[in-house]
Amino acid sequence: MSWAGIKKKLRWLVYLATEAYNAPYRGAVARAKREQDDLFMLLIFSEMMGVPNPATYYTLELQPIMLEKFHEWHKRAGMEHSPLDDFRCC
Amino acid sequence: MPAIVPALIGITLIALGYFFYSKFIAEKIYQLDPEFETPAHALRDDVDFIPTNKFVLLGHHFTSVAGAAPIIGPAIAVIWGWLPAFIWVIGGTVFFAGVHDFGAVWASVRNEGRSIGSLTGDVVSHRARTLFMIVIFFLLMMVNAVFAVAISNAFVATPSSVIPAWSAIAVALVIGVLIYRMGVPILWPTIIGTIILYAVIWVGDAVPVALPETFMGLGAAPQWIIILFIYATIASLLPVWLLLQPRDFINGIQLIIGLALLFGAVFLANPEVVAPMYNTVVPDGTPPLLPLLFVTIACGALSGFHGLVASGTTSKQLDKDTDARFVGYLGSSGEGLLALVTIIAVSAGFASLGDWQAVYTDATSAGFPGTLGISTFVAGGSQIVSDGTPLSREFAQTLLAVMAVLFAGTTMDTGVRLQRYIVQEVGTTYKIPTLQNGYIATFVAVAFCLALAFGAGGRDGQGGMIIWPLFGTTNQLLAGLTLLVLSIMLVKLKRRYIFTLVPMVFVTLMALAAAVYQLWGLFYTDPNYFVGVIDVVIIIMAIFVLLESQSAFRRERSAVESSSEPSQADRLG
Numbered sequence: 001m002s003w004a005g006i007k008k009k010l011r012w013l014v015y016l017a018t019e020a021y022n023a024p025y026r027g028a029v030a031r032a033k034r035e036q037d038d039l040f041m042l043l044i045f046s047e048m049m050g051v052p053n054p055a056t057y058y059t060l061e062l063q064p065i066m067l068e069k070f071h072e073w074h075k076r077a078g079m080e081h082s083p084l085d086d087f088r089c090c
Numbered sequence: 091m092p093a094i095v096p097a098l099i100g101i102t103l104i105a106l107g108y109f110f111y112s113k114f115i116a117e118k119i120y121q122l123d124p125e126f127e128t129p130a131h132a133l134r135d136d137v138d139f140i141p142t143n144k145f146v147l148l149g150h151h152f153t154s155v156a157g158a159a160p161i162i163g164p165a166i167a168v169i170w171g172w173l174p175a176f177i178w179v180i181g182g183t184v185f186f187a188g189v190h191d192f193g194a195v196w197a198s199v200r201n202e203g204r205s206i207g208s209l210t211g212d213v214v215s216h217r218a219r220t221l222f223m224i225v226i227f228f229l230l231m232m233v234n235a236v237f238a239v240a241i242s243n244a245f246v247a248t249p250s251s252v253i254p255a256w257s258a259i260a261v262a263l264v265i266g267v268l269i270y271r272m273g274v275p276i277l278w279p280t281i282i283g284t285i286i287l288y289a290v291i292w293v294g295d296a297v298p299v300a301l302p303e304t305f306m307g308l309g310a311a312p313q314w315i316i317i318l319f320i321y322a323t324i325a326s327l328l329p330v331w332l333l334l335q336p337r338d339f340i341n342g343i344q345l346i347i348g349l350a351l352l353f354g355a356v357f358l359a360n361p362e363v364v365a366p367m368y369n370t371v372v373p374d375g376t377p378p379l380l381p382l383l384f385v386t387i388a389c390g391a392l393s394g395f396h397g398l399v400a401s402g403t404t405s406k407q408l409d410k411d412t413d414a415r416f417v418g419y420l421g422s423s424g425e426g427l428l429a430l431v432t433i434i435a436v437s438a439g440f441a442s443l444g445d446w447q448a449v450y451t452d453a454t455s456a457g458f459p460g461t462l463g464i465s466t467f468v469a470g471g472s473q474i475v476s477d478g479t480p481l482s483r484e485f486a487q488t489l490l491a492v493m494a495v496l497f498a499g500t501t502m503d504t505g506v507r508l509q510r511y512i513v514q515e516v517g518t519t520y521k522i523p524t525l526q527n528g529y530i531a532t533f534v535a536v537a538f539c540l541a542l543a544f545g546a547g548g549r550d551g552q553g554g555m556i557i558w559p560l561f562g563t564t565n566q567l568l569a570g571l572t573l574l575v576l577s578i579m580l581v582k583l584k585r586r587y588i589f590t591l592v593p594m595v596f597v598t599l600m601a602l603a604a605a606v607y608q609l610w611g612l613f614y615t616d617p618n619y620f621v622g623v624i625d626v627v628i629i630i631m632a633i634f635v636l637l638e639s640q641s642a643f644r645r646e647r648s649a650v651e652s653s654s655e656p657s658q659a660d661r662l663g
Contacts, residue, residue: 018276019146020342021269024154024403025335027138029270032329 034076041066041073048084063087091363093438093474096172097356100180100430104423107184112419115189116412119580119589120196126411129203133406139203142407144416151421153342154399155191158498159233160390160429162240162463165436166558167386169450169462170379171368172437178383179433182391183426186593190569192418193576193590194397198405199414200579206401206572213575213582218638225568225631227512228624229395232561234322234505234539235546237498239555240463242314244495247465249298250291250484251491257290258340258496259321265336283336284343291488315543318502323536326507327528334503341500345428348493352431352471355478356438365437365446373451376458377559377607384600385562386459390429392597394568396422432467439470457616459555464494509535545620557621559608563601563628567635570598574639581646594639602632 001009022029044062046053063070071089074082082089116122130141167175194206201209207226211219245252261283268274301310308316325333389395400418408414440446449469454460472486481489510531517525524530546557573594580587605628612622 014275014277016143016146016149017280019143020149021276021335021339023140023142023146023407024150024338025330026140027403027406028330029335030137032331 037069038073038077041070045070045084045087092360093356093363093434094360096176096363097353097430097434100176101427103180104183104426104430107188108419108423111184112188112192112415115192115419115589116415119585120193120414121585122196122412122414124410124412126199128199128408128411129405130407130409133202138403139406141409144409144413147404147407147409147413147417148420149342151191151399151404151417152424153338153345154403155389155393155396155421156345156425156428156497157341157389157501158237158240158464158494159388159393159501160425161432161467161494161497162558163387163390163562164429164432165464165466166459166462167383168365168433168436169369169372169376169454169458170383172363172365172433173367174379174383175387175433176430178387178391179426179429182387183423183429185589186392186569186597187396187422187426188419189589189593190392190394190573190576191396191400191422192415194400194572195405195408195414195418196411197576197579198401199408199411203406204401206397206575209401209575210571213578214571214638214642217634218571218574218642221631221634221638222568222571223512225394225564225571226398227509228628228631229561229564229568230505230509230512231538231542232557232564233395234319234502234509234536235542236555236557236561237502237505238315238318238322238539238543239311241318241495241498241502242311243461243555244464244468244491244498245314246300246310247461248468248487248491249300250294250488251495252294252299253297254287254290254294254488254492255495255499257293258287258337258492258499259325259333261286262333262336262340265340266332269336270331280339280343283340284347287340287344288489291485291492294488294492295484312544315540318499319506319536319540319543322502322506323532325503326510326532334500334507337496337500337503341496344493344496348490349424349428349431351475351479351489352435353427355475356431356434357478359474359478361438361474361477363434363438364440364443366443371447373454373458375454377611381600381603381607382559384597385559385566385604387429388562388565388569390425390432392566392569392593393425394565394570394572396425397569397572432471435471435474436466437470439473441473457556459558461555463555463558464491464498467494506532506535506539509539542624546618556618557624559604560621560625560628563605563608563632566597566601567628567632570594570601570632570635570639573597574635574642577639578642578646581643581650584650598632598635598639602629602636605629605632 043053044066067089074089130139133139164175164179197206197209198204207219207222210222265279265283268279269276301313303310305313404417408417440449449466450462453462453466468487468490471490472483475481475486475490476483510528513531513534514526514528517523517531525534542557573590576590577587577594580590605625609622609625609629612618612625
C-alpha cells in the first residue's frame with residue numbers, strides 16, 4: 001500500500017474515532033451548552049424581564065456579534081420576533 | 091473437551107444468526123426499506139437527529155450494551171454447568187436479543203425516533219407506560235446497588251486493581267479537558283491515555299491497596315460501597331463531556347482490546363473445559379436452573395436495557411433504515427460474544443474439576459450467588475490469558491479486574507445520572523420543587539441505591555449480590571415490555587408477530603416464575619423482608635405486563651379483523 005493510501009486509511013480511522021467519541025453525547029453536550037447560552041442571553045437581556053442590569057452598558061457592543069445567537073434564542077424561547085423594542089431581529 | 095470447540099461453535103452460530111435469521115427478520119418481518127427517510131434525515135437538527143456512519147453507530151451501540159453484566163451473569167450461571175449457560179447465551183443472542191435490539195431501533199425509527207417508553211403509551215396503553223417507568227426506576231436502583239457490590243467485591247478480591255481503576259478516572263478527566271476545552275484532535279490523547287491506563291496496571295500490581303478490615307464497624311467491602319456511591323454522586327453531577335464521555339470512549343477501546351485478548355488467548359492456549367457440562371452436584375442453597383438461569387443471565391442473552399439505548403440515541407442517528415439490522419442485531423451479537431468468552435473463562439480457566447468445584451462452592455458458602463461474578467471471571471480468565479500470551483498471571487488478573495470494574499463503574503455513573511433525571515421528572519410531574527433540584531435529586535437517587543445495597547446485604551453489605559437475580563428479572567420484564575410493543579406494532583401491520591411474541595411470553599413467564607421462586611426463599615428459608623417486598627412488587631409488575639399484553643392483543647387483533655383500513659398500519663409502519 002502506498003504512503004498516501006495509508007494516510008487516507010488513518011484519516012478514516014481518526015474520523016471514525018472522533019465520531020465514536022462525539023455521537024453518543026452530541027445531544028447531551030449541545031443541550032448543556034444551550035443552557036449556558038440561554039443563561040448568558042438572559043443576563044445580557046435581563047432588563048426586558050424587568051431586572052436592572054448594570055452590565056448592559058458594557059455588553060451593548062456585543063449585540064451585533066450575538067445577533068445570530070439572539071435570533072436562535074428567541075425562536076427557541078417561543079417568541080416569533082425579538083421581544084425588545086429597541087433591538088430588532090426579524 | 092478443548093475450549094476451542096464451544097468457542098468456535100458459539101461464534102459460528104452467532105454469525106449464522108446474523109447472516110440468515112436477521113436477514114429473514116429484516117426482509118419479512120420488519121421489512122426494512124432503503125428508501126425510507128429515517129428521523130436522522132427527516133428531523134435533522136445536528137444535535138439529537140443526525141445521520142451517522144453505521145460503523146460508528148455499531149461501535150456506540152455495542153459499547154453501550156456490553157459491560158459488566160454479561161460478565162457477571164454467565165460467571166454465576168456456570169454453577170449449573172457450562173452447557174445450559176452456553177445454550178441460553180447463544181440461543182438468546184440469536185433469537186431473542188438480536189430481534190429485540192434490532193426491533194427497538196426499527197420501532198423507534200418508524201415513529202419519529204421516539205423512545206420505547208413513549209411508544210408504550212401509544213401502542214399498548216397509558217397503564218403500560220406507567221409500568222414501563224416503574225420498571226426502569228427499579229432497574230436503575232438495582233443496577234447501581236448491584237454494581238457497587240460487585241466492584242467492592244472485586245476491589246477486595248484483587249487489591250492490585252484499585253490504583254489502575256481509579257487512575258482511569260484521572261485519565262478520562264484529562265482526555266475530556268484536552269478534547270473539549272483545548273480542541274486537541276482525538277488521536278493522541280486516546281493513544282497516550284490507553285498506554286497510561288495499561289502502564290498503571292503494573293503500578294497496581296506493585297502497590298496493592300486494601301482498606302482496613304474494619305472501620306467504624308464496617309468491613310472493607312461496605313467501605314468501598316460507600317466510597318463508590320460518593321464518587322458516583324460527584325460523577326453524575328459533573329458535565330458529561332468532562333468524565334462520562336471520555337470514560338465511555340476509553341471503555342469502548344478496553345472492551346475491544348479485552349475481547350480480542352480473551353478470544354486470542356482461548357485460541358492460542360486452547361485449555362480444557364474442566365467445568366461439568368451439566369452440574370448435578372450444585373453447592374447447597376443453589377436454586378434450580380429453571381427458571382433462575384433465564385434471569386441470572388439477562389445481559390448476554392436478552393436485556394431490556396438495550397431497548398433504551400436502541401430507541402434513545404441509536405435510532406435518532408440511523409442513516410438508512412437498512413442499517414438497523416447491522417447496528418441493532420450485530421450490537422447484541424457482540425455482547426453475546428462477551429458472554430460466551432466469559433463462560434469459557436470460568437469453565438476452562440481452572441486446572442481441574444476439583445479446583446472449579448472448590449471455587450464455586452467457596453464463593454457460594456454464604457448463599458447464592460455469594461461472591462461469584464467478577465472475581466470468578468478474573469480467576470479463570472487470567473489463567474487462560476497467562477497461558478496463551480506472554481503476560482504474567484498477576485498482570486492478567488489485574489488487567490481483567492480493572493476491565494470489569496471500569497465497565498461496572500461507568501454503568502454506575504450513567505445509572506445514578508439517569509436515576510436523578512427520573513427523580514427530577516417526578517418532582518416536575520407532582521410539582522415538588524425540592525426534587526427538581528439536581529443536587530437533592532441526586533442525593534435521593536443515591537439514598538435509594540445505598541438503602542438497597544445495604545438493605546439487601548445487611549450491615550456488612552456483602553450479601554448485596556442476592557439482588558442479582560432480581561435485577562435480571564426486572565431487566566427481562568423491561569425486555570418483555572419492549573417485545574410487547576414490537577408484537578403489537580406487527581399485529582397492526584398484519585405481519586407475523588410470532589418471532590417477537592414467543593420471546594416476550596417466554597421471558598416474562600420466566601421472570602415471573604423466578605420472582606415467585608425467590609419469594610419463598612426471601613420470606614421463609616432465609617428471610618430478607620426488605621428484598622422480599624421488592625420481589626413482591628416485581629411479581630405484581632410481571633402480572634401486569636402479562637395482563638396488559640393480553641388485553642392489548644385482544645383489542646388490536648379484533649380491531650385489525652374488523653377493519654380493513656390500512657391508515658393506522660401505514661402510520662406505524
